[in-house]
Amino acid sequence: MNLPRLLRRLVPLVPLLLAAAAAASWMRGGFVAVVVDAASGTGDGLARLRELILSAGPLAPLVYVLAVAVEVVLAPVPGILLYAPGGAIFGGWWGGTLSLAGNVTGAVLAAWIGRTYGERLLAGRTSDRLEAYRRRLGEHGLLIVALLRVNPLTSSDLVSYAAGLAGVRIWRVAVGTAVGIAPLCYAQAHAAAWLFAVLPQSGLVVVVLGFAYALVVLGVLFRSRL
Helix, strand or coil: CCHHHHHHHHCCHHHHHHHHHHHHHHHCCCHHHHHHHHHHCCCCHHHHHHHHHHCCHHHHHHHHHHHHHHHHHHCCCCHHHHHHHHHHHHHHHHHHHHHHHHHHHHHHHHHHHHHHHHHHHHCCCCCHHHHHHHHHHHHHHHHHHHHHHHCCCCCHHHHHHHHHHCCCCHHHHHHHHHHHHHHHHHHHHHHHHHHHHHCCCCHHHHHHHHHHHHHHHHHHHCCCCC
């Protein structure tokens, strides 16, 4: 068996290995558990995350980018809670830049996972109407992702997984995420702490608001019947 073919067969196992590693980290109260707790706003998660990032010393920026990327891939809640410690530790400019880098990295990984397994799940189960929707999503994927990411309450991981499942090209997901979230990342690094002090602490409220916004965007884009 040649090496390229072997690598192609092993690629689908990568998300499973990552999921297993993440589950082990979460069960042991490790890095993933700290990130998920911080993103969910539960307990002292934010304080623990800040302590974990600061303990990395010169590697603190890399740890923060990794934390945001992990949140995007694993936690089905908007990651705005993670921008507060980013802004507090690195300042508004660098905190926003690093949160943007983490968001794009996580979005690419989530879209790749969605695309890798989506093609297998949909194989032999597609209809003409579904394929028409997938083609339309593929054509306008960059715009859709950008519009959904403009809203700070939209869950980036759900958008990215859905884009990958719909067959949107990975580079479109990356560019759409960057374009949509860049104008807000820097403001969020400054304002996230204040925003979540005003909003109810229930993560469910935030998820519902983000889902409602996503429905409005998709409804406008698909208002004409195929």
